[in-house]
Amino acid sequence: MTNSPVKVAVTGAAGQIGYSLLFRLASGALLGPDTPIELRLLEITPALKTLEGVVMELDDCAFPTLAGIEIGDDPNVVFDGVNHALLVGARPRGPGMERGDLLEANGGIFAPQGKALNAHAASDIRVTVTGNPANTNALIAMSNAPDIPTERFSALTRLDHNRAISQLAAKLGVPVTEIKKMTIWGNHSATQYPDLFHAEVGGRNAAEAVGDQEWLAGTFIPTVAKRGAAIIEARGSSSAASAASATIDHARTWIEGTPEGDWVSMSVRSDGSYGVPEGLISSFPVTIKDGQWSIVQGLDIDEFSRGKIDASVAELAEEREAVKGLGLI
Numbered sequence: 001m002t003n004s005p006v007k008v009a010v011t012g013a014a015g016q017i018g019y020s021l022l023f024r025l026a027s028g029a030l031l032g033p034d035t036p037i038e039l040r041l042l043e044i045t046p047a048l049k050t051l052e053g054v055v056m057e058l059d060d061c062a063f064p065t066l067a068g069i070e071i072g073d074d075p076n077v078v079f080d081g082v083n084h085a086l087l088v089g090a091r092p093r094g095p096g097m098e099r100g101d102l103l104e105a106n107g108g109i110f111a112p113q114g115k116a117l118n119a120h121a122a123s124d125i126r127v128t129v130t131g132n133p134a135n136t137n138a139l140i141a142m143s144n145a146p147d148i149p150t151e152r153f154s155a156l157t158r159l160d161h162n163r164a165i166s167q168l169a170a171k172l173g174v175p176v177t178e179i180k181k182m183t184i185w186g187n188h189s190a191t192q193y194p195d196l197f198h199a200e201v202g203g204r205n206a207a208e209a210v211g212d213q214e215w216l217a218g219t220f221i222p223t224v225a226k227r228g229a230a231i232i233e234a235r236g237s238s239s240a241a242s243a244a245s246a247t248i249d250h251a252r253t254w255i256e257g258t259p260e261g262d263w264v265s266m267s268v269r270s271d272g273s274y275g276v277p278e279g280l281i282s283s284f285p286v287t288i289k290d291g292q293w294s295i296v297q298g299l300d301i302d303e304f305s306r307g308k309i310d311a312s313v314a315e316l317a318e319e320r321e322a323v324k325g326l327g328l329i
């Protein structure tokens with residue numbers, strides 16, 4: 001291992017997702033076995049003691065790829081020189097909280113974090129927002145970091161993408177590796193649109209392979225879109241290991257690129273493609289090469305898909321108006 005360490009920041013590091021994410025990052029799941037990683041872990045002050053315990057456990061694993069760990073409660077210190085920022089820590093919706101309250105509370109987190117990244121991150125910084133509402137939190141962070149190119153900000157819809165692949169593979173009785181070109185459009189919320197019309201199963205169109213519009217519209221789409229809620233209902237808390245795994249998948253694909261003949265779903269700043277208003281952080285099919293993503297162009301969008309994409313994008317536009325009204329962007 002001759003490379004110098006890559007600095008990866010994780011916020012909300014003492015939380016549920018953090019507890020799964022940190023050990024996988026430290027063991028090389030993001031950067032591989034030959035690149036040392038330095039973890040920069042941000043938490044709120046009252047959670048630092050818990051985080052110290054997690055750091056003790058990380059030490060106890062003696063991971064060969066783990067070159068160092070720094071923890072703290074000041075993003076201006078923790079984000080110094082970071083190459084990747086995985087923004088996981090967010091304010092969950094509490095009893096009686098309206099969407100506007102949630103957006104305001106998260107604005108208080110993602111605006112200062114955007115500013116701190118702008119001031120202190122490395123010049124090659126790439127930012128992935130997992131903390132909900134992920135798309136709009138990414139918009140807030142991006143809007144508060146004017147010196148970082150906008151294409152370096154993203155939000156996580158890879159978990160939805162993975163869920164869609166898994167549901168489709170189970171329906172058709174094929175391995176997940178047979179499924180290519182899955183797309184999640186729109187917001188990481190119940191309005192998202194998992195699209196089978198452009199996906200492929202063993203080279204064949206997925207919607208045709210399913211051949212059952214009732215299952216597609218009445219079972220597949222709501223199962224994927226409401227999977228987060230189903231896990232909360234079953235587990236008593238939101239998805240954590242799968243969210244950590246998808247966060248690593250997302251960031252690793254951003255580094256390594258997409259394989260020939262496939263793409264991934266990633267929430268990125270819209271350039272107006274597919275009628276998604278410019279500037280919204282919306283999920284698209286993207287290919288990635290040399291660390292740069294591009295929205296897949298030229299897909300035919302039929303009336304059914306158009307309606308679903310428009311509904312989710314309308315929600316993103318509403319969220320943008322709400323955070324604008326709060327002066328967060």
Ligand SMILES: NC(=O)c1ccc[n+]([C@@H]2O[C@H](COP(=O)([O-])OP(=O)(O)OC[C@H]3O[C@@H](n4cnc5c(N)ncnc54)[C@H](O)[C@@H]3O)[C@@H](O)[C@H]2O)c1
Nearest residue numbers: 012014015016017043044089090109130131132156159243
């Ligand atoms: N995008 C997705 O696919 C997806 C999937 C699952 C969960 N999530 C979201 O990820 C977020 C984290 O989930 P979790 O289960 O780990 O939650 P959690 O409550 O267990 O942990 C969140 C952590 O963030 C910390 N935190 C709060 N404010 C912070 C700040 N300003 N700076 C640094 N840390 C801060 C908290 O102290 C806490 O330890 C939630 O918003 C959840 O809804 C997103």
Ligand SMILES: O=C(O)C[C@H](O)C(=O)O
Nearest residue numbers: 132227228229231238239
């Ligand atoms: O849906 C949620 O609130 C949790 C998370 O975003 C998920 O998709 O599992």
